[in-house]
Amino acid sequence: MPLRLYNTLSGKIEDFHSIDGNRVRMYACGPTVYDYGHIGNYRTFIAVDLLYRFLRQSGYDVRYVMNITDVDDKIIRNSARDGVTVQQYTAKFQQAFLEDSAALNIQPPVLVRATEHIKQMADFIAELVKKGFAYRTEDGSYYFRIARFPKYGKLSKKDFAGMTDGARVDVDEYDKDNARDFALWKAPKPGEASWDTSIGPGRPGWHIECSVMSMEQLGPSFDLHAGGEDLIFPHHENEIAQSEALSGKQFARYWFHARFLLVEGQKMSKSLGNFFTIRDLVLKGHKPSSIRWLLTQVPYRNQLNFTFDGLKSAASSVEKLRNFKFRLTSTQFPAGANPAMAQLATETTTRMKSALDDDLNTAEAQAAVFDMVRKANAAFDASEVRKEDVPCLLSALDKFDEIFDVLKDDDQPKMKAVLAWARAEGREEDISPELQELAGSAQLSDEQVNQKLAEMQAARNARKFTESDTLRAELIAAGIIVENTKDGVRWRRK
RNA sequence: GGCGCGGUACCCAAGUGGUAAGGGAGAGGUCUGCAAAACCUUUAUACGUGAGUUCGAUUCUCACCCGCGCCUCCA
Structure with missing residues (x-):
């Protein structure tokens, strides 16, 4: 078509x-x-x-x-x-x-x-x-x-x-x-x-x-x-x-x-106080990927209501997609293939393309990929995903990301740059604690995180829960999200 | 006044002449030492109001109400 x-x-x-x-x-x-x-x-x-x-x-x-x-x-x-x-x-x-x-x-x-x-x-x-x-x-x-x-x-x-x-x-x-x-x-x-x-x-x-x-x-x-x-x-x-x-x-x-967007249901204007630059939003602690996602959610010819609730919601949606990719790439799957997964990936790609062919219906394209994520996750939980299914699912996801471009977790350096800019411009008072936290969470190197995680696991295995909880709290404070799964411990940055 | 767009669940928001995608939030569950995170399930007898066309309308037509845009330099 x-x-x-x-x-x-x-x-x-x-x-x-x-x-x-x-x-x-x-x-x-x-x-x-x-x-x-x-x-x-x-x-x-x-x-x-x-x-x-x-x-x-x-x-x-x-x-x-x-x-x-x-x-x-x-x-x-x-x-x-x-x-x-x-x-x-x-x-x-x-x-x-x-x-x-x-x-x-x-x-x-x-x-x-x-x-x-x-x-x-x-x-x-x-x-x-x-x-x-x-x-x-x-x-x-x-x-x-x-x-x-x-x-x-x-x-x-x-x-x-x-x-x-x-x-x-x-x-x-x-x-x-x-x-x-x-x-x-x-x-x-x-x-x-x-x-x-x-x-x-x-x-x-x-x-x-x-x-x-x-x-x-x-x-x-x-x-x-x-x-x-x-x-x-x-x-x-x-x-x-x-x-x-x-x-x-x-x-x-x-x-x-x-089409023009609305901000909190009203036309954006300086006098209404709902006029925002990209930097304003990052200063408030919002990730660039959240902003991009929110701006792509509504098809371009429809009025889009840009809200702070929407921005938070967009962040969660992007997280969900990134988590899916993370799960796909960080899990060891048993050998073999489940034909249903390849079919799911193909269907998703087809549905995505016809949605975008239809005057760039981004909402429908996104719905297609979320359907895939949900079904594939369910298959994960039921242990119905095999090693050869991973490239199929990843390829559908990548095709999606060629357009939407939110999967790569590169928010932190961008936020750091805004932080540096705000300081250079003398706008310290506009820097939110949220931005400080998100931009600052690279204080621990990957090695340090892995080190602390290993210590935490050792403490848990020894049933020294007070000690492990302390380590966990340190990691969380440094902006690290620790996930305990049945396959072991995984982590990522906030 | 002229031209145009829209009113869909708690919020955002697709869509179709045959009975409502998706996301967020909420609720329940799985997992866990406890959590968190993650994942799953679930949430509209109903699509602004009234009338019409039709076997059947949220989807078409008309009227009305409400919101929004452009009409000389705002993306």
Whole structure:
């Protein structure tokens, strides 16, 4: 079954076919680096990450480009406020974006930056002027003439038919022809960052960068264009207008938009106090894997309610999956094979694939793997798992993790990094005891843990329970989870 | 006002014209020196309200109530 995706352009779920065989070219709108990214930003980035991973798992060779908007009004305002250049101001937040993305296991796209494409933007605008799609105003700004592009509104399903530019055509050089015409280029203002270009001094409008960079990287027509739902209008609508006006060809074929999330049932906003960056959550002691999991739990087109209960619940879910893998890889099984296990693994993989084929139904894909975990665990308990079953089950699990990427227990170093960052930023008061505990539990090396465990076992065997309980308490205090099973003692880090 | 989305158990949340996935939490159990951890089992006569279509609706249609998004720079 082919991948089916909701296409904002058609308003329908469509079969996905790439333009060029098994090659897929996709572009996603990335962050504006004026601040640390929040969980809403990362919901979108993770949704696109899942799409990227699933396309590759489905056999496509994917070129995935994402822009970084490193110049805009807020950046200019804030850098002026801080008395630094635009580049100096954004460097820190670009770095933070890369770190946070890595912490959430977002696979890196090809990154392109607006400030590195100023010349191309000027050329692009000059070409639009030549073709009559853009005009210059008296102050030296450039606007796109919407009335020249009849399909304007096709993505956002807005009707601009009533808008003409006839009445004010004679004031062309003084003002915008039409209130809806949007800025391609903004004339410089005193004290603001500005670039000298062939079309005059100034700085780019917001939309032009994505047209220029996507077409430069992927060609005038490409397969997929992604972003948050708020970008449908005006940003993506304007990108289509500019790009198609210039090339005369269809710009992106499939438009993929992730829905906004809610935080504790309300729209995220600074005034409500429910506005969180990834770092805020880690500082509160939440693992990056919990955040990633929570953000993948609800299919990307549905509203996701991000709550702290949900975050705890996500942590438990990830634990359950990791425990399963741990059990699979740390147990000695009797030789042989139980055909039911291979079949279970195959069924799970099939169900997972058809779930993701169905417009990335992550909830259903996760349900499939949890069903497998439960059934396999039951088989474990009944001693019905054999040695040859392990690779089958592991392979299904790995296939799942190629998309969701939460099984590897790499939370601790990431949390340590946030801890170090918070100290460097002078935010000690924001560091929760939970983070201290989780980030600090590597105080004991593996050897030391094994040593203590051996001592504990010796004490237990000698029925010196007071002594063994003391050792156990020490280990727990160091963030080590000790499991006594009928096969012996196992441990892992919290 | 225009366009669009959603209301499913204690919480989160899939899904289907034929009688409700999954996760968390709770309860019970297995294991254990006791615990913990882990695992298993279990938890919706019911899917916002009312009406209609249908042999049959949570699933389709209409109305209403509630929540949410976009409508010029917020992912």
